Amino acid sequence: MKSIGWLTRLMLAYWPRILLALFLSVLTITSHIGLMAASAYLLARAALHPPILDLMVTIVGVRFFGLSRAVFRYLERYLSHDVTFRVLSQIRVKFYEQIEPLAPARLGGLRSEDLLSRIVADVETQQNFYLRVFAPPIAAFFVLIGYGIFLANYDIRLSYILAACFVIAGVIVPWLVKRLGQGIGAQIIFLKAHLNTQVADGLLGMTELLSYHQVGDHLIKFRETNDELIECERKITKLAAFSAALTGLIANLGMWLILVLGILLVEKGRLNGVNLGMLALGTLSSFEAVFPLALVPHHLEQNLVSADRLLDLMKPEETKDGRDRKKHDYNRENDKIRHEDSREHEDSSKNEDSRENPGKLIPRADNLKLSFQEVSFRYEKTEPWVLKDVSFTIPQGSKVAIVGSSGVGKTSIINLILRFWDCEKGEISLGDHSLPEYDIEELRRIIGVVTQKTYLFNATIKENLLLAKPSATNQELMDTARQAKLHEFITSLPNGYDSYIGEGGFKLSGGQRQRLAIARVLLKNAPILILDEAAAGLDSITESEVLNEVYRLMEGRTTILITHNFSGLEIMDEILLLKEGRIIERGTHAELLQHEGAYWELWKRDRFIN
Secondary structure (H helix, E strand, O other): OHHHHHHHHHHHOOHHHHHHHHHHHHHHHHHHHHHHHHHHHHHHHHOOOOOHHHHHHHHHHHHHHHHHHHHHHHHHHHHHHHHHHHHHHHHHHHHHHHHHHHOOOOOOOOOHHHHHHHHHHHHHHOHHHHHHHHHHHHHHHHHHHHHHHHHHOOOHHHHHHHHHHHHHHHHHHHHHHHHHOOOHHHHHHHHHHHHHHHHHHHHHOHHHHHHOOOHHHHHHHHHHHHHHHHHHHHHHHHHHHHHHHHHHHHHHHHHHHHHHHHHHHHHOOOOOOHHHHHHHHHHHHHHHHOHHHHHHHHHHHHHHHHHHHHHHHHOOOOOOOOOOHHHHHHHHHHHHHHHHHHHHOHHHHHHHHHHHOOOOEOOOOOOOOEEEEEEEEOOOOOOOOOEEEEEEEEOOOOEEEEEOOOOOOHHHHHHHHOOOOOOOEEEEEEOOEEHHHEOHHHHHHOEEEEEOOOOOOOOEHHHHHHOOOOOOOHHHHHHHHHHOOOHHHHHHOOOHHHOEOOHHHOOOOHHHHHHHHHHHHHHHOOOEEEEEOOOOOOOHHHHHHHHHHHHHHOOOOEEEEEOOOOOOHHHOOEEEEEEOOEEEEEEOHHHHHHHOOHHHHHHHHHHHHO
């Protein structure tokens, strides 16, 4: 059970608080036992009409236990929830630290709604691990020991009755509840995740659902999932009621057994009759520690399923040269430390990182030659090769276009350069070193990317631009917007650069979104530029305007252009034609046309279509 070990390690980091919270929990239940027992003793003694001074200690005891129970309960809840929230905070931080290096490669097959469900719902579920799984059994054990010793002072058989009832209510009843509710906890977790996905699909795909008259069918599926979830929760509610009733029955049975045995002891003169009610009500109140145990298996099941869903994304894969997990974690931790240091001490820390971590270099601005040497790559070991023995070199400052039909591996080359994935065979180098030798954050810092689906945040134009350079001045923002031919449009808006662009930039046209993406890359001013179908999906007029800006953007930069459009390729220093993951032709535009091969055929077809 790796998930239990993982949760326990996170929790035990706060062991002083946990011990104090458990101690307060035991004191709370002990105060409740003391209150009921002292009250019963007080009533029994008072019925004998003793002098009032003989009752003063018991009266003070009742007041003390009544007040202390409230104080201990408050402090216990405060510390317990403090520990819980600290653990949840650690889980969120560690979860993000683990998945951040995996994005977008390892998360590509995961739906965003499911990922959000894991980050929010599955993390929140872990609050039950301490409050409802870990603490109750421990508190119940110490209450059993403490009150059992107290009963043993009168007769050891009283302790045996208490222990037997605790075992039945605290072990057998939870086992029975687990058997009756097997799998319901896991089903609830998966149904909630599925329901969240259906809601998100309905909201994001509302236009398509309305256009194709599928709203009714989608609502039916949503209701079916919701009904299944309600039915599961209804079963858990019934089990909770059943377990509470059964535990209450055992508690009362335990009290009556103590009472009956106590009566026999009183008749034999081995027990003062005044203590009879004290022992019986004390026993009944001690079961406050047992009532939470019935649903421990259910909460544990939910915790394990949710933790497994989190750990599924957090498991680092072994690298191709067989390095183990520990090595992987160590390197990633070094990456994180270097990144944090670089943000706090940007200039000095870069030099320190280079000296202290010779395996993680920082790219030199004067040596950015990019080279692929016999590179082969596939996304999964069971899948076919996407790239096969690809070799090419891009000198610093040169412009290379990669063309070919969909699915031939063009975008995979970009993913490898950005190190979203690492190649399985061959080597990719930048300057005099292979890519894995560089600090991944520093590597991506020198690369600017414009894709056909650049993501724009539901924020202002200014905030979307500042993503590339948070320290940019207003003048820099306006200069880059002018270069991207976007400034006039922005100033025409009522709020100018502070105008909100909506989810995914839906308030902007396709051309405006691409121009904003170009402005963002201009602001970043990276020496290496990657353009992945930057004008795809636009109308011919907008596409021509955007391409003109793209070509201007290439000036003075090492550029990799992924395109299906053959217009303007005559300015490229080299063109690579891919087919089935291999480079089948290479050369300048003029050389490839003169060769009259596959590139020439595609060029003729493109001219005919356009």
